[in-house]
Amino acid sequence: MKKKLSLGEALDRLEKIVESLEGEELELEQALGLFDEGMELIRSAERELTESEGRLKQVLLDRQGRQRHVDLDLQAGE
Numbered sequence: 452m453k454k455k456l457s458l459g460e461a462l463d464r465l466e467k468i469v470e471s472l473e474g475e476e477l478e479l480e481q482a483l484g485l486f487d488e489g490m491e492l493i494r495s496a497e498r499e500l501t502e503s504e505g506r507l508k509q510v511l512l513d514r515q516g517r518q519r520h521v522d523l524d525l526q527a528g529e
Contacts, residue, residue: 455495456492456495458496458499458500461492461495461496461499462492462496464488464492465489465492465493465496468485468486468488468489468492469489471485472485472486472489
């Protein structure tokens with residue numbers, strides 16, 4: 452099982468993958484493997500960003516049923 456990377460670690464690894472794909476003479480299988488790894492890192496980062504946004508914002512319905520986005524006070528729980 453792969454260790455889950457932090458967002459910063461994932462972005463660092465993605466940068467190294469791009470550099471390898473751009474600069475090295477790779478066998479097709481190596482290049483495809485790096486490409487697949489990079490795409491998974493992108494999907495993982497997108498999921499993490501979406502989840503983080505969800506934790507920071509709360510969707511409330513007003514009396515007319517319209518959605519309203521409210522920034523949560525992150526200091527309130529401390």
